[in-house]
Amino acid sequence: MKKILVWLRNDLRLHDNIPLHEAMQKAEKVWVAHCIESRLFAKNQLDIPKTGAFRAKFLLESLLDLRLQLRKQGSDLIIRFGKPETEIAKMAEILQVEGIFTSKEITQEELATEEALEKNISSKGIKIEYFWQATLFHINDLPFPVCKLPDVFTDFRKAVEKYAEIRKPLAFTCKNIAPLPENLFAGNLPTLKELGLEEKATSPQATFTFKGGESEALKRLNYYLWESDLIASYKKTRNELLGKDYSSKFSPYLAFGCISPRQIWQEVKKYEKERIANESTYWLIFELLWRDFFRFTAKKYGNRLFYPSGFKGEKLALLKNSETFWKWAKGETGIPFIDANMRELNATGFMSNRGRQNVASFLVKDLKTHWIWGAMYFESLLIDYDVCSNWGNWQYVAGVGNDPRENRYFNIISQAERYDSQAEFIKHWLPALQNVPAKKINHLDELSAKELAEYGVKIGSNYPKNIIKLKQTQAS
Ligand SMILES: Cc1cc2nc3c(=O)[nH]c(=O)nc-3n(C[C@H](O)[C@H](O)[C@H](O)COP(=O)(O)OP(=O)(O)OC[C@H]3O[C@@H](n4cnc5c(N)ncnc54)[C@H](O)[C@@H]3O)c2cc1C
Incomplete structure (x- = not known):
């Protein structure tokens, strides 16, 4: 092939990028494009954008970084906004490429996009080639076909550690990356406002910030x-x-x-x-x-990733109670460990793994609220949202995924006392509780009015009343 368009998706880098590497070997001229997908900014069932401001900002920073790197190579990153099946097809036609090289995705919406793009280019003599590259182990190197993938993580891990090898990453050696034709507009990076999002000022409580880019x-x-x-x-x-x-x-x-x-x-x-x-x-x-x-x-x-009954096909009697859900989402449950974690998420777009496990378990196992809503909320807020890791982990915690331990339950109070024994984390995110001794902070409803007054806590005013009474007796 003489000319190839590399369509970057969730692979915004130049190093160890298989479609890019393959294109540089096979074509005399290679161009690189990304389409910011409009569907990712639509509202979900919770009436919030599927991609919120934290992740959108990270995406724009990552694209800018790529653009600057490609400019150093005498080329540019072509940026479009809309539907990839339309925008990438148009670009391929304008550049008169013979092929589009891209990463293989696996989930519903991404597959639908691939199919639509294939349809749009099929009559134009443009071919599309997909390359697997999101995982550590290549799908073709697994010691079993994917349909026989073990359902238990330990079985999977032991098998790949014993029988499979990780392929060496590819270095970036610039070859055949071509300047854009003179009359081709590289495309502007949109602002958050243009994406329908509000710029969020960095929270003064954030202990770190992320900047996107390779x-x-x-x-x-x-x-x-x-x-x-x-x-x-x-x-x-x-x-x-x-x-x-x-x-x-x-x-x-x-x-x-x-x-x-x-x-x-x-x-x-x-x-x-x-x-x-x-x-x-x-x-x-x-x-x-x-x-x-x-x-x-x-x-x-496949699509079972998004089914309420999960991979296991388990029927769960969970509620869709929007009042308790939004209290959870806003960090206003009156359970300090939950609220501190949710407020971190809302202020920064990040939450630790320990925090994620606890807030997810609390939503499903204590509030009996539907896990799908939790997954959707995370999808909007998380700066590191990954379709498979998010929905898979939510299923796992909800007990409809691949967890061999039936009925895993995180005891929130024990977890808080174990992982935040000095209550530094809680106090950081809930300054209203800063004078409460660490030993008492997870037991606010046991404190007398005198004690609450002494610590400056006004339940229902500077800190919410608990929406549920938690017991410490269940196993953690
Ligand atoms: C309900 C829930 C939702 C989650 N949603 C996401 C998500 O959308 N995107 C995401 O990347 N992770 C998700 N995780 C997994 C995990 O919480 C994060 O990967 C981790 O907290 C990110 O921080 P880190 O990079 O410092 O992790 P580290 O502890 O430094 O781990 C290194 C890397 O290993 C991988 N990893 C670690 N734990 C997990 C895990 N449980 N599942 C999958 N990969 C893991 C991640 O790529 C991570 O960057 C979720 C976990 C839960 C319980």
């Missing part, structure tokens, strides 16, 4: 491994709640593909050789296997 992703990788050696204690710190260093914070970069999981894996292997290999360095790769597991499971079960 350059930032590689910086974070370098920081987390080589500059700080934080990876060497990851297993001990990963369940903490406050600050930028207790976990890798790779998730938004992975979700947008600003970094590839293979690139992280290769760097960890190098770190293990040159500095230290321990259970923490292993554990980071272990977590990336969870990410793979959710993606392959979504591939195996």
